[in-house]
Amino acid sequence: MSLPGRLSNKKEYALDRFFGYVFVVSAVLVSLVIFSIIVFVAKQGLQTFGDIGFLEFHLGTDWDPPYRFGALPFILGSLGVTFLAVVLGAPLGLAGAIFMAKIAPPRVRELMRPATDLFVGIPSVVYGWVGLTILVPFVAERTGGFGFGLLVAGVLLAVMILPTVISISEDALRAVPRRLEMASYALGATRWQTIFRVLIPAALPGLVTAVILGMARAIGETMAVAMLIGNVPQIAKSLLEPTSTLTAEIILNMGQTPFGSTWNNALFYMALTLLLVSMFLIILIRFVVQRRTYDG
Amino acid sequence: MDSRRVIDGLSTVLLWAAGFFIMGLLVFFLAYILGQGLPVLSLEFILSPSKEFEAGGGVGPQLFNTFYILFLSLLFSVPVGVGAGVYLAEYARPSRLTNLIRLSTECLATVPSIVIGLFGLIILVNIMGLGFTILGGAAALALLNLPVLVRVTEESLRAVPQTYREASLALGATRWQTVRRAVLPPALLGLVTGLTLVSGRAIGEAAVLIYTAGVSVSRHFPDLNPFVAGETLSVHLWYVRAEGLRPDADEIAAGTAALLILVVLAFNLLIGVPARIYQRRLLGKH
Amino acid sequence: MANKITVRNLNLFYGDTQALREVDLDIEQQQISALIGPSGCGKSTFLRVLNRMNDLIEGVRVDGQVLLDDEDVHGPEVDVVHLRKRVGMVFQRPNPFPMSVYDNVAYGPRIHGLKNKRRLDEIVENSLRDAALWEEVHDRLFRSALGLSGGQQQRLCIARLLAVEPEVLLMDEPSSALDPISTLKIEELLQELKKNYTIVIVTHNMQQAARVSDVTAFFLNGEIVESGKTDTLFTRPKDKRTEDYITGRFG
Ligand SMILES: Nc1ncnc2c1ncn2[C@@H]1O[C@H](COP(=O)(O)OP(=O)(O)O)[C@@H](O)[C@H]1O
Ligand SMILES: [Mg+2]
Numbered sequence: 001m002s003l004p005g006r007l008s009n010k011k012e013y014a015l016d017r018f019f020g021y022v023f024v025v026s027a028v029l030v031s032l033v034i035f036s037i038i039v040f041v042a043k044q045g046l047q048t049f050g051d052i053g054f055l056e057f058h059l060g061t062d063w064d065p066p067y068r069f070g071a072l073p074f075i076l077g078s079l080g081v082t083f084l085a086v087v088l089g090a091p092l093g094l095a096g097a098i099f100m101a102k103i104a105p106p107r108v109r110e111l112m113r114p115a116t117d118l119f120v121g122i123p124s125v126v127y128g129w130v131g132l133t134i135l136v137p138f139v140a141e142r143t144g145g146f147g148f149g150l151l152v153a154g155v156l157l158a159v160m161i162l163p164t165v166i167s168i169s170e171d172a173l174r175a176v177p178r179r180l181e182m183a184s185y186a187l188g189a190t191r192w193q194t195i196f197r198v199l200i201p202a203a204l205p206g207l208v209t210a211v212i213l214g215m216a217r218a219i220g221e222t223m224a225v226a227m228l229i230g231n232v233p234q235i236a237k238s239l240l241e242p243t244s245t246l247t248a249e250i251i252l253n254m255g256q257t258p259f260g261s262t263w264n265n266a267l268f269y270m271a272l273t274l275l276l277v278s279m280f281l282i283i284l285i286r287f288v289v290q291r292r293t294y295d296g
Numbered sequence: 297m298d299s300r301r302v303i304d305g306l307s308t309v310l311l312w313a314a315g316f317f318i319m320g321l322l323v324f325f326l327a328y329i330l331g332q333g334l335p336v337l338s339l340e341f342i343l344s345p346s347k348e349f350e351a352g353g354g355v356g357p358q359l360f361n362t363f364y365i366l367f368l369s370l371l372f373s374v375p376v377g378v379g380a381g382v383y384l385a386e387y388a389r390p391s392r393l394t395n396l397i398r399l400s401t402e403c404l405a406t407v408p409s410i411v412i413g414l415f416g417l418i419i420l421v422n423i424m425g426l427g428f429t430i431l432g433g434a435a436a437l438a439l440l441n442l443p444v445l446v447r448v449t450e451e452s453l454r455a456v457p458q459t460y461r462e463a464s465l466a467l468g469a470t471r472w473q474t475v476r477r478a479v480l481p482p483a484l485l486g487l488v489t490g491l492t493l494v495s496g497r498a499i500g501e502a503a504v505l506i507y508t509a510g511v512s513v514s515r516h517f518p519d520l521n522p523f524v525a526g527e528t529l530s531v532h533l534w535y536v537r538a539e540g541l542r543p544d545a546d547e548i549a550a551g552t553a554a555l556l557i558l559v560v561l562a563f564n565l566l567i568g569v570p571a572r573i574y575q576r577r578l579l580g581k582h
Numbered sequence: 583m584a585n586k587i588t589v590r591n592l593n594l595f596y597g598d599t600q601a602l603r604e605v606d607l608d609i610e611q612q613q614i615s616a617l618i619g620p621s622g623c624g625k626s627t628f629l630r631v632l633n634r635m636n637d638l639i640e641g642v643r644v645d646g647q648v649l650l651d652d653e654d655v656h657g658p659e660v661d662v663v664h665l666r667k668r669v670g671m672v673f674q675r676p677n678p679f680p681m682s683v684y685d686n687v688a689y690g691p692r693i694h695g696l697k698n699k700r701r702l703d704e705i706v707e708n709s710l711r712d713a714a715l716w717e718e719v720h721d722r723l724f725r726s727a728l729g730l731s732g733g734q735q736q737r738l739c740i741a742r743l744l745a746v747e748p749e750v751l752l753m754d755e756p757s758s759a760l761d762p763i764s765t766l767k768i769e770e771l772l773q774e775l776k777k778n779y780t781i782v783i784v785t786h787n788m789q790q791a792a793r794v795s796d797v798t799a800f801f802l803n804g805e806i807v808e809s810g811k812t813d814t815l816f817t818r819p820k821d822k823r824t825e826d827y828i829t830g831r832f833g
Binding site for chain 2: 633635638640663664665666667668670671673675677678679680681689690692693694726739742743746
Binding site: 012013015016018019020022023024025026027028029030031033034035036037040041044092095096098099100103104108111112115116117118119120121122123124125126128129130132133134159162166190191192193195196213216217219220221222223227247250251254255259267268271274275278279281282286 | 317
């Protein structure tokens, strides 16, 4: 009448132990992946400086491989599009998040949630293609130039970082305890005063995280930028002049440079730079921005 | 009049405007993409092979490669990603190792996809000498999926009430039995939702694949050999524009863009809806 | 009567804070022992020592002796999973799994390796009958357990526990989240169950302790102030603090 006892459960114990190992090993594998990425990309990229000076690469403005390797135009291009994307995209995204979290009637909100997910579902080559077929001709027509450059790339990137900014900052705003808001209303504050003086300060670490992650997305974005930036290795004197970025330079030239050549190594070094910047941003979030939550 | 009121009213108007502008942008994007692309989309376009220098080619092989690479990449990344997520949610105690794993997951999640593509290029093409292959593309893509899978798994498991675990353990279940029978079933909807998210992103990915899976397709179609190069839809959209050898490049690009959007949407519907129904059954709502 | 569980010099710490101090208690076979005391005095903690559910909490340290049939439950040889099969637990809030009624009851037998459909059917029916729930659910066995009322859910949890044939039932305020009628049903059920099981029940309700238990232990600040036959403890308490507590003149 009795159930199987402890001995017949041997198999279960073995399975239990086995899966315990499987899970630990999986977790360790994930860590190994990021470490090997760093190691291999760094090993390849740092060979650049056997042939070129560190300063020449970072501060030189003349990119004419295999003779000259001044990568400053790409560095400035990457910073430029990222800056534009954040300046245009972050305020809109934050406003959208506030709208969704606190203003929109439930029906509108229920509609906007999946809608912002759809933004994520649009592939970046498709964003690039839209920019190429609408934005570039539009700008070209108004300005008499070709349309390629920081402006179109930045505007499109601003749209592309919207879903990141919106979803993370909306979560942060919703996580603010209701009683804080209530306290503010009870003191006779208007809705805007409550949002501006209570909600935003309370959610600040989350909002900053949202913007930084948007920034990380913008600086690493490749396909759309490569389609819109113009791909000319020069420092842009205006927003309408074609220039290039680290990502665009990598994707366009990786295929036509022999592995191990200085030029090829330089492209890997650019990738290493992107990798380090994105990791720096994560560490910034984790050890500076998020830490402040607990101080109140 | 009270200036506080004016500012309050003004801010409300502006925030509504922001909300509408964002929705308007989305509608505009979708309408434009589908409006340009749908007229191009015919069964022939979707199924027939592409042509190099003449007009009238389709995207059949690219569509096939898109799914093939997605499938293989999930085959690699789901076991490891879900395993690591289960570890973090169910097994990990606060420790240095746990912290390190968490930090590496976050870092991996923000690594630009082009960097992952280059990593794949070093390992698969240059060190292992495989050349551009479907298998290599899938492996590199798997690395991109990995951190999202870890996060989604951990989040969905954490959303399962602690009481289920206690109840199961108190009945003499082992930890693994508890995870498999009491924790995973209610977490399934979250997992599947995460999987559609990952798949949507993978379908649209190009930067990872250009230097791992390549920009050409097999002469045979459909070709299941994972050791040949395999251009996907997204890569095709990029390549068609970049080299511009085909006279009808504009139409092909428009059609490919629309097809990509439709595939992503279909994925959400095909996987997301059954999962939701399952969840409802689980919770006893009919 | 024989001791099922013997506790000696039990101390338990959550990190630096001590939750149990020098606890001694004898829990007798086929009796109902009630643990009473103000909230936060360590009743749940004590209960969770008996089947080592505290192992799941970070930073718990235990010393002292807890013997189940003369075997120390903290001994190095002890198989915790098997221990929990022998010493089962019903929680304060009903916690059925989000599965059908049938699958809930069959959960335990299945994890212990039973696959035979006919035997499972049998166990499910018997357990539900023993938990006085069969009449109410026999025509909806395959619908979600989350559709049951709170009282039914708690009896389902008891049935789920009976299905693994434990020797000891630990119950942590099993009726505190229930209405009076459900509470009454559970109390009647306990009287039936005690014929076959050793039962330890935590309750904050002194009437309940007086109604259902044979032995009562009064906890205060992690210590047992007094324990003994329920009749004696409630009518002639030895300790002043016990008297204050049971007459409601406490804190
Ligand atoms: N997980 C825990 N971590 C730290 N302290 C705990 C934990 N659980 C309970 N305690 C503390 O132990 C004491 C006893 O708690 P408990 O056993 O739940 O009391 P009771 O069930 O009698 O209300 C309380 O002071 C409580 O704060
Ligand atoms: Mg308690």
